[in-house]
Amino acid sequence: MKIAITSTGQSTDSFVSEIFGRCSYFIVFDDQTKNTKAIVNSAENMEHGAGPKAAQIIINDDVKVVLTGAVGGNAEEVLKKAGIKIITGLKSSMKITEAVDYYFANKQE
Amino acid sequence: MKQLVILSGKGGTGKTTLSAAFSKLAANHIIADCDVDAADLFILLKPNVKKELPFYGGKKATINNDACSQCGLCAEVCRFEAIKDLSVDEVLCEGCGFCYRVCPDNAIDFEKVISGNLYDSTTNDDIKFLHAKLFPGEGNSGKLVTEIKKKASEFFLHNGERNKWFIVDGPPGIGCPVNASLTGADIALLITEPTLSGLHDLKRIILLIQSFHIPAVVVINKYDLNANIAKEIEEYIRSVHIPLIGKIPFDEKVVYALQQEKSILEYPESKAAQEIITVWNSLQL
């Protein structure tokens, strides 16, 4: 299962990005292969509809859970419809590795 | 860190005056002017611009007349009446790309254009101040407002929990930039005036905020201009479970202070100043 975290940079040492639609990258962690990869968020600089476009990107990658600071109304609707779990409230002082650990420590089956 | 967004629905109710006053009262904070259409906060905050960044808005189409075979297909498909005499009207062009995609001659350029500037500044009190200005006539876009918020985010990243408040001076109306100014808001402060127009517009912005599920509070400015309507406003917001946290009296000193380009707080004897301080204190709870 893949989880995605909104990130300011490409590495797991980067900091969390608080705004879902406008993050620079998604760091996707696959808990079966234990691999991480960075996907560029091409929605970052779009004039309108960054949220839905960002949602489309992670939907295309088969992500099941997204962790971020805040999600706007449109993106929230899309992610919910796609059955993707949304976890908000992450702060920009947190690193990606910390966010991943946080998720696995706190998730309920 | 809490994000406070100041909105009104109706223009001219005192958002910017209040934002500037809060900036004087808050200790650790950053402030942003998200009224990119008619940005005025800089007049009171007197910023030192540290960085000026060009802002690229949406894409616009332009027809390259050398390559154009004048088939007119572009004008046929354009829904926005933006193509006349084989030339694209920049203001009417909505950037959908239809003409660009159908043109058989590849004669249309479809590029992002600079539609304004974003400023990363500090105020005369050394507070981080983010503001922007759209070029006149440009499309009101949530993107510029979001850019401002992103810059704020980047700043918080490096300065962490030292900042307690992120104060956002919002735009009037209920359109796209207002939506963008609300994303990520922890609390919306609605400043209104005791006029029928003020109440009418307040109701519309409240409907919008409710759809965002953001807690809101209301301040009535110049409340003694019409005690009856002030009461009507109080009753209305009570009925929708929104607290009233301030009633600022009409005070000529406010205009006077503004004309001197000073904060109303520099006139502490002013009743308006005193009430603003009370409002700020109640926000701290």
Place this chain on the structure above:
Amino acid sequence: MIISIASGKGGTGKTTIAVSLALSLQHSVYVDCDVEEPNGHILLKPNISSQRYVTKKFPKIDLVKCTFCGKCSEFCEFNAIVVLKSDVMIIESLCHGCGVCSYFCPEHAIEEIEKNTGVIRKGNVQSGAIDFIDGVLNIGETHGAQLIRHVKKEIIPDQINIIDAPPGTSCSMVAAVKDSDFCILVTESTPFGLNDLELAVQVVRSLGIPFTVIINKYDETFMALDMYCQTENIPVLLKIPFDRTIAEYYSQGIPLIDALPRFKETFRHVFDNIQAILQMHELGVTKQR
């Protein structure tokens, strides 16, 4: 004739001025283009006799024909389409109704239906002395300019049409002011008023529309505003001094001319001045030819 009333800054008194002008004439058409927050109806209290819904084209996906190829989402410049595994979502507030998705869908799986964006209301005031038209944008809709263009199609050609524009200088204001014969910019004696007037002047000049200024809540001690108008050779047709009673009447929804009848004459003069300026313009053009 079309006279638009605009202002860089909100709350300077556009609607007060627009309504006053409409009421001062024997017959006029008041057109409220501030579709996000229309207020003219509060002052004029029109009898609304008809209303019609304004729609924009909106894509509808036939999920049977759709192969979820994602092309529509790729082509949409506004990111209004998200393609899921077995469903396609269209985000209403982002859709501009441009028709690209429908046109380029390889399976012809997208048809366009009409979605409501707002309403245009028509009526009259004072048993016909004023024809009233306004547009009200649905809450959650983000594109006022499109509705404004529809509202303006209701303008009555041989009458004096007074357009109450939205505040600001963005595309909504431009949509309202464009193609008017004359524009009145309303401002106030504060630094905000002056700053935003400068922006509005830029827009109106770029549109090539002759204009003047009316200063509301006028305060002669704030000289920067008068000096700006002088330096820029902008005629100031009227200065309404700040008066608390005027504000109080406005708060109750009472038009200025009803509260203080002496203003009827004042605004009649404003209109006469506008006509004179327009005639001079016409003469000027003729001379140049």
